[in-house]
Amino acid sequence: MISCEGLHVTFNRGLPTEKLAIRGIDLTIPMGEFVTVIGSNGAGKSTLLNTIAGDIKSTKGKILFGDRDVTKLPATGRTADIARVFQDPLAGTCGDLTVEENMALAYGRGQRGRLSSALNSKMRNIFREQLSRLNLGLENRLESQMGLLSGGQRQSVSLLMSALQPSSILLLDEHTAALDPKTAALIMDITSQIITEKQLTVMMVTHSMRQALDHGSRTIMLHEGKIIFDLSGTERAGYEVKDLLNLFAQAKNDGEELDDDKLLLGA
């Protein structure tokens, strides 16, 4: 379970370039819930995810996993609970290392670096078995350099890597945005499989309204560092992309005039 209580994040605090990225977010995600996060560029979606992961320090408020307060814990201290897949296919893997070495790193996630051999035949069997799920033939390329794989292949491997170790939370930051539609569909498919299999608590940032409604059981929209609406249950089930857009326009009109964000948020 993830809870954020009165979360604030300010960049460059005290400087002329100060930016209030998150302005008071209260959010509770029960165990096993799949939340999709939408919002225009600069709304604070990625900042929220990075703050929960520990890459960014919050300036005010608390973050809890279950009843454990992790607000002060650095990113590396949270990796036993959190698995992540980034938007950039190159960000989630090391191009200089081989496929099996990358997977071995993820396999050792949350463990202390030990002076035992990084790879063994037991791990290789697990990796091969996992890679064969992708149907990309990667199970025969364990010793290929990661940098030689295509973006889609690298993203697929990143996704498998996120599930190699037991974790309770999966953070997906637009992880299909850089892929072609076919690969994106494949990745989304495997993502759903993994989530059901491991019963993960998931936050998925996406720019696609369609994807946001089709996956998960709850959708939140961020605007200027705040949650402007939170949809779930039967209310959400009746929603279409155009309803979401209307809702967004309304919510924005309450405070200010509508701008071109509608274009950015098209399905």
Place this chain on the structure above:
Amino acid sequence: MSLFSFMGTLELGLIYGLVAIGVYLTFRILDFPDLTVDGSFTLGAAVTATLIVMGVNVFLATLIGTLAAACAGLVTAWLNLRFNILHLLASILTMTALYTINLRVMGKPNVALIMEPTILTPFEGLFGLPDMYMRVIFVAVCAVVGGLLVAWFLRTQYGLAMRAVGSNKRMAQANGIVVKQKVYAGLALSNGLVGLAGALFAQTNGFADSTMGIGTIVVGLAAVIIGQSLFASRSMYVIVLSCIVGSVLYRLAVSLALNADFIGFSASDLNLITAVLVALALIFPKLRNEWKAKQAARNEA
């Protein structure tokens, strides 16, 4: 080239093989260009030589010299990680400071070890081998054992984490690797190896001198580049040992160039020769690839 000078060249190449492995660790594994080595090579030599003159056991002296150099690496890492000073600049600062520290350690510009026991003394006359060969065998064992240990280390979970840090910090962090700790460890290990090379150099050559470390980084890089352009492999064992081979080949090439009378080089031309050799080692693989691409295009036509 006489047999004696050939053996001397081999000896020097093997000692600098340890430097090459250290440089490989920072430049290639951690992606942290570290010029500290110019100072830590001398520091290893200076501390060891001074302790030996004071009557400390040679093995203990060598160990302390190595550890002192490892600490120099930690200082560079600290300047970079704690205060965000650019890695190159942080290492130049440490290197500059070390010049003074080395003079202070020795108390004078150089320390002679001619009449002192060295790490080689216990092996003198072993198996009735002439000194000349024994010295080469000794440094070869040091370099190869050091290399094998580093290669083994890089294949462990800890070593793999270090390689991930150099390749993709964000990914490393997302997988629970403490990035800073790996950089500290890598710089300490790298400079420790370089300091060990300095300590061995001082004992095989019979002196430590405040200027002996100048250009260490270039020699180390030359060895890494030569070694890697000759052996293209992904095996850590091959890569690390190719650093040693590269170092020996570099020394042989320099020695040949200096000894070839018809070219007319003198010892003072060393730096130009080094620069040309490194440039050639960098240019050669590129030309080879271009040539191969041309061949392939011709075959298709």
